[in-house]
Amino acid sequence: MRTRIALALGAALALVASLFAFSLPAHADTGFRVQDGRLVDAAGNDFLIRGVSHAHTWYTHQTGSFADIKSLGANTVRVVLSSGDRWNENSAADVENVVSLCKANRLVCMLEVHDTTGYGEEGAAATLDEAVDYWLRIQDVLHGEEDHVLVNIGNEPYGNDQGVNQAWAADTIDAIERLRAAGFEHTLVVDAPNWGQDWQGIMRRDAPQVAAADDNTVFSIHMYGVYEQESTVVSYLEHFVNAGLPLIVGEFGHDHSDGNPDEDAIMEHTRRLGLGYVGWSWSGNGGGVEYLDMVEGFDVNRLTPWGERIFHGPDGIGETSVEAPIYGGGGEPTDPPTEEPSEPPTEEPSEPPTDPEGECTAEFRVTNEWSGGFQAEVEVTAHTALTGWVVTWTSPAGQTVAHSWNTDLSTSGGTVTARNVAYNGTVAAGAATTFGLIGNGTAVAPDPACAAA
Structure with a gap:
């Protein structure tokens, strides 16, 4: 998320294929992959992400969180890592241990580099290229884990600077090319610009370029204050579904300093459309946004109102999560949509609509x-x-x-x-x-x- 989230230590928590003279390597025969615009496992089973972000890079000692997150029904944990460009680098050994904890607790690991947050607007932010440098440094411990690990290349990799963020598609393709050329066969996840919220519609416009360049990449939208209205949520989600492009809500909350996101709409319509979501975040938020903690003090027995909502509320994790097939889970909590998505809901207009008989x-x-x-x-x-x-x-x-x-x-x-x-x-x-x-x-x-x- 946009790093208005401050940690106790003072750190902030918070693409057309024809243009290329070569083709990128095809996805692995094992592991997750994108098929018909959906995320599936090696056997072709749909996998609907229902997960939680965990700020591991700032709380490396909180290893019990993986079991706790699993105990409340999540099937995925999005793990915050640092490339060393802004915070202390998570070593290959540490990442290897994180993956082992995910596997031991029957969770899919979505690993992400957080240092890229707000590049172009946040002066300390790393580039996507620097994030790729980190992934290459730890590649050995991720090799062979394509069944268990998704690679979220960089968190919210651009801010709102239009002089910089219009390069999102080209830079994202470059990052994917480097990873594929180095042998990464994992499903890749790419975040939207505008601090993840894509309010300028850059990812919405340019996602087909990225999809044309790589057939195993999932797009991630972060939904905070831009998504206060149900109709805005529905419009964005249905655009990707109608275009056959794989999408997840990679972060969202029940409130935020930039507005009040409609978490009910996010959870309802991701279920209806068969899309994954990951809530922000397990614990450790500070700087005035402690309300984004799902549990107090990393204690699974002290659920906050946000924790109660996402785990136990309608369309929440407890109601819709199914364990990954690699761990023996199967089926779906709800069938994927078999009809055209419904139109965005409308609210009672504040004024009579203009010319209702017109075009x-x-x-x-x-x-x-x-x-x-x-x-x-x-x-x-x-x-x-x-x-x-x-x-x-x-x-x-x-x-x-x-x-x-x-x-x-x-x-x-x-x-x-x-x-x-x-x-x-x-x-x-x-x-x-x-x-x-x-x-x-x-x-x-x-x-x-x-x-x-």
């Missing part, structure tokens, strides 16, 4: 606000089948748009024009799509107009 309508919703700024979501509903759309509005006095995602947005004077991008212009009659923005000024919702383009 489309647009609803502007403020989802978060702060002094001098706000976050908003615009939902476009098609009344006839669309192959493109354009939404316009007049900004209230003093209001401007600073950033936007899932749209090509421009301003002229006080008029804002938002057009579809390549992946969301086609909308079936009765269906909807959404885009978002960050605004400056007062959080007043304008009355947008929508038309076919």
Whole structure:
């Protein structure tokens, strides 16, 4: 997660294939792999990740946490490691022990390098290339563990600096190439930019390039304050499912300093769509976000409200987790979707929709606000089948748009024009799509107009 999480010691816790003249090695015949947009094991069984992040690199002595996490029903533990670029490097011997603890407790290990968090915005952050250097240093202890280990190359590898994070796809492909060329056959997991939340839609836009370059990579979205609305959660998840791209929610919480994520929607719709999730985090959070601890003081008998929710609540780990087939588990808690995903839920509009008999309508919703700024979501509903759309509005006095995602947005004077991008212009009659923005000024919702383009 974005490293607003401070540790007790003071450290922060918190791609097109034709462009290449060679092809990357195919996935291993053993181990996890991506098949038809889903994560499966060597025998082709679906594996639905239900896991917990554990801050091992800062709490290396808390080895009992692996058994405790398993005891509450998780089938995966996402293990925080350091490449030595920001924190003390986890040695090959230490990682070998972590893998043995995962195996002893019948858990799948998702290993991640945390030093990359917020690169381009966080001055101390490591590059993806430096993360790959670390994976190569410890490769020997991971060789042969493709059945038990997923490699999450780097945590939240870019911040919000658009001068840097637009290179996400190219840099991610470069990192994958290096790992595959060195002999890594593990399923790889790649995090989104924007501190993992992809509010600019970079991973959503460019994931097909990465998937074309490597057939055994899973995409990971982190859901915090950007995902306050159920419709935003649904839109993002369904986009990847509809595109046949493998996705997990690699981090999420029940609250955060940047907004209140809808954890109920995250858990409900990952279950409905057959997608994995990993909650943040077991224990050890500080700096004002202790509420993200699932247990107090690494004590499995002291569950917090967040711990109770994720382990014992509806669509939680206890209700939906199935042990990995490699350990003898099998089947699924719910069948994967056999019909088209439902449309994003809509809320009661604050104002009557514009021109309900026209080609489309647009609803502007403020989802978060702060002094001098706000976050908003615009939902476009098609009344006839669309192959493109354009939404316009007049900004209230003093209001401007600073950033936007899932749209090509421009301003002229006080008029804002938002057009579809390549992946969301086609909308079936009765269906909807959404885009978002960050605004400056007062959080007043304008009355947008929508038309076919």
